[in-house]
Amino acid sequence: MRNLQKKYQETYALRGVELNVHPGEVMALLGPNGAGKTTLVKILTTLLRPDVGDAFVNGWNVATEPEKARATIGMAGQYSTVDGMLTGSENLYLIAKLRGLGRRTARRVADDLLSRFRLTAAAGRPARTYSGGMRRRLDLAAALIGAPPLIVLDEPTTGLDPESRLDTWEAVGELVDDGTTILLTTQYLEEADRLADRITVIDQGRVVAEGTSDELKATAGNRLVLYVAEDHDLAPATRAAARATGATPTVDRRARRARRVEAAVTDGRAALGRALAALDEEGVDVLEIGLNRSTLDDVFLGLTGSATRAEAQPGGTR
Ligand SMILES: Nc1ncnc2c1ncn2[C@@H]1O[C@H](COP(=O)(O)OP(=O)(O)OP(=O)(O)O)[C@@H](O)[C@H]1O
Ligand SMILES: [Mg+2]
The missing domain is CATH 3.30.70.1150 (ACT-like. Chain A, domain 2)
Known part of the structure; x- marks a missing residue:
């Protein structure tokens, strides 16, 4: 991403963001509410156009070749996008078909993912009957369909109970072992510390620090x-x-x-x-x-003057 800028009416959401994510790494975008994380993720995934600047995904310019870029991205947005009327199984099958998989493969991929995310027992139930954590897991499963080389996760564990959060971390860990590149946003220092190879701290639309967890801690x-x-x-x-x-x-x-x-x-x-x-x-x-x-908390406080949210309460606050 080069010099990304985005303004909504009077609000500057991004003020010139530069960011490189290397193939196969997990990059955490860490920032408080309103930092610009979702705006950045939306631009990267072709859902929003920047006012200024360019973004490239796996070599494709997201503004001029959005379809090609999209084909290489799996995404789970900040808010659940599963269809409540469809069952868990139907949701995944639908996405697999949209991803261009044949019937048989789509079926198999959906079943594999349901089992991997502990949703097999609930697979035949409409997603509207799922708990928040189950919906989140279904979202994540949907993002993995087609094994895209880049997965983008916008606050994947916000609002999850501790067990679902550990599940999610484990799933992310498995993806990393497969060589998938991951960009995830989070407000949780612990999550960034635990999952990310590198962390970019963003605040008020600007990158305020970037490095490994150890490098950031050393600065404090x-x-x-x-x-x-x-x-x-x-x-x-x-x-x-x-x-x-x-x-x-x-x-x-x-x-x-x-x-x-x-x-x-x-x-x-x-x-x-x-x-x-x-x-x-x-x-x-x-x-x-x-x-x-120093902990990442000390670093973050020093950089932004605001604390990130304390550890998530079960049920979340959002
Ligand atoms: N559609 C919109 N219209 C107007 N302002 C917006 C819109 N979307 C975002 N903003 C503003 O842009 C800024 C960045 O928002 P963004 O959603 O990117 O932050 P975020 O880091 O994802 O925050 P959160 O952690 O709360 O999800 C905020 O000040 C927000 O109020
Ligand atoms: Mg957001």
Whole structure:
């Protein structure tokens, strides 16, 4: 994708996005609500035209050769697109036929996918009777029909219960083993961390960071973390942490017996030594002290100033 820009009325959804996804890799597009993820995915899958810029899929320009591009993409959109009136089996058979498969092959492919996504028992029921997780699995199954080299998944696990989410991750993992290229969007750091070879962080229509999970975490440095048992130890411990790191510590006093003080450090072990000395000077009793690697959460907060959503609640919030 080169310099993709898209504006809806007064809203700039994409402000010049550059993105390369290599064959066979899993790229996670990570961003909060309204970042532009769905807009980008729609442009890539020929569902929407950009105002400016170009996108290519497997060598095809999506604007000038949309049919050729489409033939190489499997997609599961953010919202379920299965037909509620049709059974699970009929939904998949229909897509397989539309993908140009013959009757017999279409039948077999549909059956294989139903079993792979644990839908065989429900295969004869109209999809409108499915739970949200079952619909999502049917969506995913539909995206795999015809074994396209690129699969695009827009928030594949939003609203899924933990078990369905693990199923989805497993299915994505199997695709990767088959060499399929995957572009998935997510608001969940854990999902990006777990599935993706590379992560592109997008915020307000711009790419704000890109790299492997480890590379992104390294940009945020390490964190000095210490715990004290008593409230009256918090102030001197915070002073000591500030002095040792030069950063402004954050304090978490929610845990009853282990109040936590945390500060970003740039020079690792040396800071730990200074912190121990400073704590001694302040006369603070520390329960535990150590250096933690930054999490993707720290990276994301630093980049966008907003936290991604906490871990999904079963049933979702959407
Ligand atoms: N059809 C539309 N008309 C007007 N504005 C739109 C339209 N679609 C999206 N937008 C706006 O464009 C911006 C990007 O939206 P987009 O749906 O691409 O974000 P997203 O990253 O997919 O968010 P979410 O995580 O909520 O799905 C948002 O500000 C949104 O309000
Ligand atoms: Mg979206």
